Amino acid sequence: MEAGGVGLALQTRAAGFGTGPRRGGLQSPIGSLRVAEPAGAAVAVRARGSKPVAPLRAKKSSGGHENLHNSVDEALLLKRKSEEVLFYLNGRCVYLVGMMGSGKSTVGKIMSEVLGYSFFDSDKLVEQAVGMPSVAQIFKVHSEAFFRDNESSVLRDLSSMRRLVVATGGGAVIRPVNWKYMKKGLSVWLDVPLDALARRIAKVGTASRPLLDQPSGDPYTMAFSKLSMLAEQRGDAYANADVRVSLEEIASKQGHDDVSKLTPTDIAIESFHKIESFVLEQTADNAAGDSQAESQVQRMQTL
Numbered sequence: 001m002e003a004g005g006v007g008l009a010l011q012t013r014a015a016g017f018g019t020g021p022r023r024g025g026l027q028s029p030i031g032s033l034r035v036a037e038p039a040g041a042a043v044a045v046r047a048r049g050s051k052p053v054a055p056l057r058a059k060k061s062s063g064g065h066e067n068l069h070n071s072v073d074e075a076l077l078l079k080r081k082s083e084e085v086l087f088y089l090n091g092r093c094v095y096l097v098g099m100m101g102s103g104k105s106t107v108g109k110i111m112s113e114v115l116g117y118s119f120f121d122s123d124k125l126v127e128q129a130v131g132m133p134s135v136a137q138i139f140k141v142h143s144e145a146f147f148r149d150n151e152s153s154v155l156r157d158l159s160s161m162r163r164l165v166v167a168t169g170g171g172a173v174i175r176p177v178n179w180k181y182m183k184k185g186l187s188v189w190l191d192v193p194l195d196a197l198a199r200r201i202a203k204v205g206t207a208s209r210p211l212l213d214q215p216s217g218d219p220y221t222m223a224f225s226k227l228s229m230l231a232e233q234r235g236d237a238y239a240n241a242d243v244r245v246s247l248e249e250i251a252s253k254q255g256h257d258d259v260s261k262l263t264p265t266d267i268a269i270e271s272f273h274k275i276e277s278f279v280l281e282q283t284a285d286n287a288a289g290d291s292q293a294e295s296q297v298q299r300m301q302t303l
């Protein structure tokens, strides 16, 4: 069951949760949640049918100049792709889903900044709604169920808004009602191999992720085994997302044998590619459906 009226008293800007542009503002139906009006209108959007952006190039790992050029290329590609996607999204929100450590918060922030959307991290919103400084503390003082109820309330409140990128918590996918909320926008699954997740988490520690926190043991091994269990329990819940962004696929396109070579920007660019393809397919399907319905009407009229 959902927590009744989390009442997001969101001082989002002051608390540093929103990273979008600060012009204007939209009043949310829940009253106190204000999000900045996106800069979308000011961005020159590229109409459908425009030239496709060049495919990702394989990166070489030599010298400083090369790296600088790669970063500049990446930033330009990201910007161009975001301009196209802005058009296709037409104000719809983007929800990032994926296992803990998959990069939802990191990649989501990049996507929001370049789209001119506001960014929200659902974990941070739950912390704020409950009035506690960390998810770990919420689990400890209350329970996982209490956290999940608040997580659903936060997603419900966000689902009535537009022009947001939302980084969800890794477990948000397990409740069907959360999908009802996320399906109001477009969902992106960051699919990262367990080994890479465990490496990332071992690097930063598990204190902020209560489901992985272990008092002892080798951090990588402990994280890997817990993540494997969770992945099994969650089955294919992540596959409900509208698009899947596979780090293994990106790495192989770029000629890398290891996903750890991929930057968050690479992943944001691929997410935009996938969103664009999804919306185009959806549009084509709708057009086919419309023309079928039209022919049927015409046939009936001639009878």
Ligand SMILES: Nc1ncnc2c1ncn2[C@@H]1O[C@H](COP(=O)(O)OP(=O)(O)O)[C@@H](O)[C@H]1O
Pocket: 098, 099, 100, 101, 102, 103, 104, 105, 106, 107, 167, 200, 201, 204, 260, 262, 263, 264, 267
């Ligand atoms: N592409 C990447 N390459 C290397 N480390 C990354 C990448 N994306 C995220 N990280 C790191 O992995 C950790 C988890 O990322 P985060 O964005 O918090 O994931 P999530 O929100 O999905 O749990 C962070 O320490 C972050 O800096």
Ligand SMILES: O=C(O)C1=C[C@@H](OP(=O)(O)O)[C@@H](O)[C@H](O)C1
Pocket: 098, 099, 100, 101, 104, 105, 123, 135, 168, 169, 170, 171, 172, 208, 209, 210, 211
């Ligand atoms: O997978 C999960 O069940 C969780 C993921 C966490 O968010 P991140 O995926 O951002 O780490 C956070 O919501 C909580 O610790 C539970």
Ligand SMILES: [Mg+2]
Pocket: 104, 105, 121, 123, 167, 168, 169
């Ligand atoms: Mg996160």
